[in-house]
Amino acid sequence: MKFKSLVKSMTKVGLGLVLSGTILVSCNDDDDNQMEIPSNQTIASIVTSTPAFSTLSQAVSKAGLGTTLSGNGQFTVFAPNNAAFEASGITSATLASLTAEQTKGILLYHTLASKVASTAVPAGPNAKVTTVQGDPIYVTKDARGVFVNGWKVNQADIMASNGIIHSIERVLMPASGNLVETAQGNENLSYLVAAVVRASQGNTNVANVLASTEGLTVFAPTNQAFIKAGFPTIASIQAADPAVLTSILTYHVVAARAFSSDLSNNQSLATVQGGNLLVSIGNQITIKGKANTSASNVVAPNVLATNGVVHVIDQVLLP
Incomplete structure (x- = not known):
């Protein structure tokens, strides 16, 4: 797997932090993080202009995906905000240590090659959906909301001119192996x-x-x-x-x-x-x-x- 060594090292970073304390898992909506964003912006414009996505914006820039996410195609992006990066144990310094190719692989694991609104997410549970990166994510939709690999979408359906953004509570990491x-x-x-x-x-x-x-x-x-x-x-x-x-x-x-x-x-x-x-x-x-x-x-x-x-x-x- 192309990003296997990367994922292993990133997993160690995340686990190292959570093992020093207890991770909390909440099913409550995070109303304080709800964003009001004009829908006439591209996905890239929304990410770069929204303070809560500043860490993600740094990653998009490093990966060279700004042009792609500003393009005419229709995409779905499960977008971790700054709090999600922090909760996942990934800092700006961590991102700085990655190559552009490694960063691109992680971001494309958050991306689907079509526009999928929350109403169109399969109920699952854990329906297998292939990402642009090539590896699957597992999605569930029920009365509580939408979940991807077990993590909740905090804010769904942020509309963009070239697709849709769903803000998610953690950074998604592809599997490093069996x-x-x-x-x-x-x-x-x-x-x-x-x-x-x-x-x-x-x-x-x-x-x-x-x-x-x-x-x-x-x-x-x-x-x-x-x-x-x-x-x-x-x-x-x-x-x-x-x-x-x-x-x-x-x-x-x-x-x-x-x-x-x-x-x-x-x-x-x-x-x-x-x-x-x-x-x-x-x-x-x-x-x-x-x-x-x-x-x-x-x-x-x-x-x-x-x-x-x-x-x-x-x-x-x-x-």
């Missing part, structure tokens, strides 16, 4: 990777299942989560019974693509292991295993993989 490769690309998940490798030495090739099965959700415990669960070192994981690790790991896997927007309060999720997980949603999303005394926090939701989605959590889930 579920195993996604974990391998994050240094905070090295214990999980070791557990997958060790479990695969038993009767079930867990690594192969996670790498090749389409449409999975993995709740991925951090290294510290494994340490808290009684695996102080990677060596201790490598010495564990593969069958025990397989039971634990498959308890973290749901056989469906479930972004944060697909989760609801008091929802019961059936796992591949056979047991169930309990979802709670308040100021944040938590997941509780049957044998856990407390719930695990989702500290980094909606990390896209080519065959599913990863939610990073701060406790190992126990069946």
Whole structure:
């Protein structure tokens, strides 16, 4: 994949920030960020003239997409505002470190080659839509609004003369690989990777299942989560019974693509292991295993993989 190394590095930046605290996921409309913009401007003109899109404007300029987004074609752009870039852990300095080609790839992942108003967004859930960049996004429309890869459109239908803008709450990042490769690309998940490798030495090739099965959700415990669960070192994981690790790991896997927007309060999720997980949603999303005394926090939701989605959590889930 052309932008694989870029996406891995950007994912690490975002995860590093959210792992230092707890990410909040809100379903409320952000009325304070609603923008009134004349519809006779092009997409590029709206982005460059709107203060809330100044970081996006910097990215458009660096990518050399100003002329394209000022052209006569009809486009749809899912546009992160400044707050969305900040919440995603991407600063002006981060953008400055990228090449024009890398920046262009990220922006084209936010772009569709036709005008799609919010009323025309497929209900889904998680309808697969191909972007100009070539990789898919997953869109859902319901009574709460429109969601892309689990993230909410804060303001839909900003009309432009050559298309439409939907302001979105996070920067969208294309998948860096399958579920195993996604974990391998994050240094905070090295214990999980070791557990997958060790479990695969038993009767079930867990690594192969996670790498090749389409449409999975993995709740991925951090290294510290494994340490808290009684695996102080990677060596201790490598010495564990593969069958025990397989039971634990498959308890973290749901056989469906479930972004944060697909989760609801008091929802019961059936796992591949056979047991169930309990979802709670308040100021944040938590997941509780049957044998856990407390719930695990989702500290980094909606990390896209080519065959599913990863939610990073701060406790190992126990069946």
